[in-house]
Amino acid sequence: MSTEFHSAPYSFDGIEFDGALAFTPGEPRPGVLVVHGWEGRSDAQDKVALRLASWGYNAFCVDLYGDGKRGSTPDECNALMTPLISNRPLLRERLLHTVSAVAAAPQIDASRIAAIGFCFGGLCMLDLARANAPLRAVASFHGMLTAPASLPPPARIDTKIIVFHGWDDPMAPPQDVVALATELSGARADWQLHAYGATLHAFMAEGLNAPERGLQYNARSARRAWAALQTHLSEAFAAP
Numbered sequence: 628m629s630t631e632f633h634s635a636p637y638s639f640d641g642i643e644f645d646g647a648l649a650f651t652p653g654e655p656r657p658g659v660l661v662v663h664g665w666e667g668r669s670d671a672q673d674k675v676a677l678r679l680a681s682w683g684y685n686a687f688c689v690d691l692y693g694d695g696k697r698g699s700t701p702d703e704c705n706a707l708m709t710p711l712i713s714n715r716p717l718l719r720e721r722l723l724h725t726v727s728a729v730a731a732a733p734q735i736d737a738s739r740i741a742a743i744g745f746c747f748g749g750l751c752m753l754d755l756a757r758a759n760a761p762l763r764a765v766a767s768f769h770g771m772l773t774a775p776a777s778l779p780p781p782a783r784i785d786t787k788i789i790v791f792h793g794w795d796d797p798m799a800p801p802q803d804v805v806a807l808a809t810e811l812s813g814a815r816a817d818w819q820l821h822a823y824g825a826t827l828h829a830f831m832a833e834g835l836n837a838p839e840r841g842l843q844y845n846a847r848s849a850r851r852a853w854a855a856l857q858t859h860l861s862e863a864f865a866a867p
Contacts, residue, residue, distance in 0.1 A: 630680040632673070635687065637728040639721060642693035646725075649676040650685035650734040657763075657864045658735035660725065662689045662748030664829070665704040667697040671832065675743070682857060687729045691721060691751070708747050715775030719758050722751055726760050739763055739864045743856065745831060746770060749790075753807070756786040756816065763787065764863035766856050768831050772799045772807040784816035789859045791852040793826030797841040821855055823848035 635646040645668050650656070659679050663672045668690045676686035691711065698704030711718040730737040741764040744752045749770015756765050757774070764787040772790070774780065788811060792799060804822065811818040823845065829835050830845040831852065837843065 630677060632677065635732070637725070639693075639724045639728075644690040644693045644725070645695060646690055646728070647673065647676070647688040648685065648732065648734060649673070649680040649688075651680060651683075655734055655736040656683065656685045657739035657741070657860075658729055658732070658737075659684045659686045659860065660689050660729055660740070660742035660744075661686055662691065662742065662744030662751045664746035664748055664832075665698065665708040667692045667704075667707060669697075675745075678853075682860070684860070685732075685734045687732070687735075689725050689748075691718075691725075691747075712747070712750070712771075715754065715777050718751065719754055719775075719778065722755050723758060723760055726755070726762065730761070741765065741860055741863055744768065744770065746829060753788070753790075756784050756788050757781050757814075759783075759785055764789070764859055766859060767791065768852065769793055769796055769828050770799070772803040774806075774810055780810065781814050784811065784814040784818075786816070787859070787863050788816055788818040789855065790818070790820045791831075791848075791855070792820060792822045793828060793830045793845070793848065794822045794824050795826060795841075796828040798828050819855075819859070821852065823851065 632649045635648040672688045679686035698707050743766040745768045749767035752765040752767040766789045768791045826845045826848045827843040829842045830848045835844045
C-alpha cells in the first residue's frame with residue numbers, strides 16, 4: 628500500500644497544535660515522533676516523516692509551538708524557542724502530552740513508539756528520555772545537550788538513546804558532550820554517541836551553508852547518521 632500523509636491536529640492547555648501523520652493504511656505500525664528545530668513545523672519535518680514511512684513506520688510530525696507559529700528569521704525562531712528552553716518543566720509537559728496523543732492514534736502501535744528530533748528537537752529527545760516517557764527509543768540529531776537545572780535528575784533512564792553530534796558544533800562544545808555521557812551513565816541508560824569530525828551544527832539540514840554561524844549540511848555525516856538511526860529503531864522495536 629502507498630503512504631498517506633494527513634493533517635492530525637491536537638490540542639493541549641487551550642493551544643491548537645498542527646500535527647501531521649505519514650502512515651500506511653492497515654494494521655497499526657510502530658510510531659515515530661518527529662520533532663522540529665527552532666523554526667517550528669516545517670516541510671523538512673514532513674520529508675523526514677515520509678522517509679520513516681518508507682522504512683515501515685508510521686511517523687508523526689510534532690508541533691511544539693502551536694497556533695500556527697513559525698519562525699522565518701533567526702530572531703523569530705529564537706523568540707519562539709526561548710520560552711520553552713527557559714521553562715523545561717513546561718516543555719516536558721507539552722512533550723509528554725504529545726506522546727500520549729500519538730499513542731492514542733489508531734494507526735500507531737502504542738507499545739512501540741520512538742521519537743527523533745533535530746536541533747531544538749534534539750534537546751527535546753533527551754528531555755523525553757530523562758522523563759522516562761513511554762518510548763522504546765529516542766534519537767537526538769545535533770541537539771543541545773545540557774540537562775534541565777529546574778528538574779531533578781532521573782535515578783534511571785529506560786529509553787534507548789542515540790545522539791548524533793557534530794564535533795565542531797559550537798552549540799554543544801566538548802564539555803557538554805562529556806557531561807551528557809556522565810549523566811546518562813549515572814542513570815544506567817542504554818546510550819550511544821555518534822560524533823562526526825569536521826562537522827558543524829545542523830549537519831542534517833540539506834542545503835544549509837552558513838559555516839560563519841557554525842551551521843552547515845554535511846552529506847557524509849548525514850548519510851552515516853541515517854544508517855545508524857535505522858539500526859537503532861529496528862533494534863528498539865524488535866525488543867520484547
